[in-house]
Amino acid sequence: MSIVKRVQQWATFARTWYVYDCTWQNPFESALLIKTHLMGLHKPIYHPMTNTRSVSTHRRILQQPFASSSSLIYAQQQRNMGRLSKVDPSSYSEPERIVTKHSAFKWTVDFTNTKLLGSVTHQFNVLEANLPAILLDVRDISIKNASILCSGGSAIPINYFISDPVDDIGAKLTLELPEGTAKGDLLVRIDYETSNRASGLQWLTPEQTLGKQHPYLFSQCQAIHARSVLPCQDTPAVKFTYEATVEHPKELTALMSALVEKKETGVTKFKQEVPIPAYLLAIAIGDLVSRPLGPRSNVWAEAGVVEAAAEEFSETDKMLKTASDICGPYVWKQYDLLVMPPSFPFGGMENPCLTFVTPTVLAGDKSLADVVAHEIAHSWTGNLVTNKNFEHFWLNEGFTVFVETKIVGRLQGDKERDFHMLRNLTELRECIRTQLANSPELTKLVVDLSNCGPDDAFSSVPYNKGSTFLRYIEDLLGGPEVFEPFLRSYLQKYAYKSVVTDDFKSALYDYFNNTDKKDKLTEIDWDLWLSHEGMPPIIPKFDETLAAVSQQLAKLWSTKSTTELRADSDITKPISSHQLIDFLGKLIESSEIVDLNAEKIEFLESTYKLKDTKNSEVRFRFLRLVIRARLLQRIDEIIAFANSNFRMKFCRPIYRDLGQWPEAKPIAIESFESVKNQMMAVCAHTIEKDLGLK
Numbered sequence: 001m002s003i004v005k006r007v008q009q010w011a012t013f014a015r016t017w018y019v020y021d022c023t024w025q026n027p028f029e030s031a032l033l034i035k036t037h038l039m040g041l042h043k044p045i046y047h048p049m050t051n052t053r054s055v056s057t058h059r060r061i062l063q064q065p066f067a068s069s070s071s072l073i074y075a076q077q078q079r080n081m082g083r084l085s086k087v088d089p090s091s092y093s094e095p096e097r098i099v100t101k102h103s104a105f106k107w108t109v110d111f112t113n114t115k116l117l118g119s120v121t122h123q124f125n126v127l128e129a130n131l132p133a134i135l136l137d138v139r140d141i142s143i144k145n146a147s148i149l150c151s152g153g154s155a156i157p158i159n160y161f162i163s164d165p166v167d168d169i170g171a172k173l174t175l176e177l178p179e180g181t182a183k184g185d186l187l188v189r190i191d192y193e194t195s196n197r198a199s200g201l202q203w204l205t206p207e208q209t210l211g212k213q214h215p216y217l218f219s220q221c222q223a224i225h226a227r228s229v230l231p232c233q234d235t236p237a238v239k240f241t242y243e244a245t246v247e248h249p250k251e252l253t254a255l256m257s258a259l260v261e262k263k264e265t266g267v268t269k270f271k272q273e274v275p276i277p278a279y280l281l282a283i284a285i286g287d288l289v290s291r292p293l294g295p296r297s298n299v300w301a302e303a304g305v306v307e308a309a310a311e312e313f314s315e316t317d318k319m320l321k322t323a324s325d326i327c328g329p330y331v332w333k334q335y336d337l338l339v340m341p342p343s344f345p346f347g348g349m350e351n352p353c354l355t356f357v358t359p360t361v362l363a364g365d366k367s368l369a370d371v372v373a374h375e376i377a378h379s380w381t382g383n384l385v386t387n388k389n390f391e392h393f394w395l396n397e398g399f400t401v402f403v404e405t406k407i408v409g410r411l412q413g414d415k416e417r418d419f420h421m422l423r424n425l426t427e428l429r430e431c432i433r434t435q436l437a438n439s440p441e442l443t444k445l446v447v448d449l450s451n452c453g454p455d456d457a458f459s460s461v462p463y464n465k466g467s468t469f470l471r472y473i474e475d476l477l478g479g480p481e482v483f484e485p486f487l488r489s490y491l492q493k494y495a496y497k498s499v500v501t502d503d504f505k506s507a508l509y510d511y512f513n514n515t516d517k518k519d520k521l522t523e524i525d526w527d528l529w530l531s532h533e534g535m536p537p538i539i540p541k542f543d544e545t546l547a548a549v550s551q552q553l554a555k556l557w558s559t560k561s562t563t564e565l566r567a568d569s570d571i572t573k574p575i576s577s578h579q580l581i582d583f584l585g586k587l588i589e590s591s592e593i594v595d596l597n598a599e600k601i602e603f604l605e606s607t608y609k610l611k612d613t614k615n616s617e618v619r620f621r622f623l624r625l626v627i628r629a630r631l632l633q634r635i636d637e638i639i640a641f642a643n644s645n646f647r648m649k650f651c652r653p654i655y656r657d658l659g660q661w662p663e664a665k666p667i668a669i670e671s672f673e674s675v676k677n678q679m680m681a682v683c684a685h686t687i688e689k690d691l692g693l694k
């Protein structure tokens with residue numbers, strides 16, 4: 001073997017080794033020194049915490065690209081070794097030692113290079129004397145400089161390095177502190193820039209926008225993508241206020257999850273005075289206009305869609321008032337909506353002061369505007385009382401769906417409220433049967449994220465199993481009259497804080513312990529609800545009037561032939577779009593559908609006028625039935641829908657279904673490869689896994 005080849009082998013092994021253990025805590029240290037020498041780095045390297053002299057060498061080595069084949073092994077090692085935070089398995093930051101109180105961003109938005117350039121100044125509260133270093137989360141962030149800002153205005157540069165990359169999590173930024181750092185306030189400024197592959201940002205070219213004239217930028221930080229936008233304590237255990245100065249093309253409008261402080265040509269200043277977790281940081285910049293929705297609400301969108309959006313979301317203020325009646329005062333001052341480009345990966349995102357909402361809910365008849373009720377509810381459940389880490393995500397989402405259904409109940413009646421819950425259960429069954437078929441542990445209400453990134457754990461379980469649990473408790477304790485006052489007291493008790501499930505449990509016991517409901521509490525099997533897999537162990541008694549219709553239709557269409565159906569007048573009785581959605585969802589669930597062929601599909605399509613439906617929930621379910629019927633002649637239509645929006649709720653199951661259909665799979669893969677660059681990282685990454693490409 002030539003010496004060159006031998007050196008190459010060593011180099012490959014050495015790169016793997018860095019990935020395996022970057023902290024020099026094992027007997028291979030001397031081997032590492034030899035290998036780094038062979039790689040041409042020529043300088044010995046030292047443990048980063050004990051020798052600051054060689055920090056520049058660390059940086060050279062630790063910012064090397066990491067071998068992806070070994071990074072997964074590394075991720076497990078890293079988690080098993082307990083190096084990720086105890087408070088939050090998805091974060092390196094150490095909220096038990098230091099917390100961020102306030103952050104000030106100064107960003108220049110560079111559309112040419114698709115980067116944010118600038119700085120963040122964090123105001124920390126140091127909780128431990130002599131803290132050796134501040135650990136922050138980063139992902140694809142390039143640090144230019146870091147310094148401590150002194151009260152007199154001077155800046156002391158500090159050493160820093162990035163290490164310990166973990167698949168789907170990011171890496172650790174260590175900012176070394178001078179010896180004897182005291183407890184209390186500490187200001188640290190970091191100059192940095194984002195990468196053009198930042199997982200939390202999406203940059204659209206003018207051609208990818210509705211107006212085709214200007215570029216567009218938006219963020220999606222939940223669950224742990226804020227770390228690709230700025231170095232931060234990217235854990236919901238930490239909440240901070242923020243201010244931002246954003247320099248952007250002067251013809252565009254900049255919006256953030258905050259109040260606008262000042263608007264000048266090409267510079268917008270923002271302020272968020274309510275402490276938020278990093279995942280609620282949000283920014284959008286584009287050619288945007290607005291229409292008023294109420295005294296504290298506007299809807300923002302590209303001009304081509306703003307009128308339709310204003311009409312669709314005209315109930316926003318009513319929903320806000322109803323939510324305040326249920327939950328307490330609205331503390332965020334403004335509640336605006338921003339209609340996103342179709343590639344936004346979720347239905348809605350509860351960014352404070354500015355909910356992001358997918359254009360796929362613009363059905364033309366307000367039938368999908370429940371998403372807004374959901375995002376409004378987050379103003380209390382999630383944004384005010386926040387899960388401490390994403391293992392307890394059900395505290396955000398289960399509570400939010402629970403409040404959302406209460407808003408629906410107040411505005412549309414209890415029958416609609418219960419139908420909403422029952423539709424959610426249809427979705428949950430489908431999710432457990434398909435998406436989570438091979439991950440039963442993710443069907444638990446409280447999940448273990450020590451070996452799994454939050455994006456991979458995301459499903460409708462925390463939403464629908466969580467809200468079912470709360471409805472069960474509400475019914476058990478005597479209904480809304482008894483439970484809603486408790487809900488308000490819980491929200492008040494933990495407002496501005498982050499919680500785990502035990503906090504909810506103790507609030508519940510504290511509240512009801514001295515009442516006649518005390519004995520009822522003993523009936524709750526917490527372990528069964530929180531830690532067991534599968535559907536909710538108890539389904540509360542819901543009003544089934546509206547669901548009975550969709551149930552009956554699903555039964556007819558799954559058991560009867562097309563000829564029999566043509567003669568059945570029951571199938572043509574008028575139904576609501578929600579009943580149509582639930583009926584199609586139940587049909588998808590049926591283990592057998594008699595005569596599922598082109599003729600039946602066409603009859604279904606004509607009976608319910610599905611060809612020109614604007615309702616994305618309807619179209620999505622119908623096309624899944626087309627896939628189930630294996631109608632290859634309609635593949636273009638299926639793919640066109642999957643690629644018309646990258647809301648993961650729709651495109652993931654469609655791509656997954658296509659991946660299980662041998663004749664369609666190559667077409668699906670080819671289509672996915674051709675559009676994946678237009679998807680947000682989270683969407684491309686999960687579909688890649690669904691299609692078995694990763």
Ligand SMILES: CC/C=C\C/C=C\CC(O)/C=C/C=C/C=C\[C@@H](O)CCCC(=O)O
Nearest residue numbers: 222223346347348390393454455457458649
């Ligand atoms: C148990 C799961 C643990 C962690 C997952 C948390 C977040 C993961 C993630 O990928 C981000 C989710 C963001 C969701 C935002 C909005 C949803 O309410 C949308 C629901 C789906 C839809 O309607 O499109």
Ligand SMILES: [Zn+2]
Nearest residue numbers: 374378397400
């Ligand atoms: Zn939500």
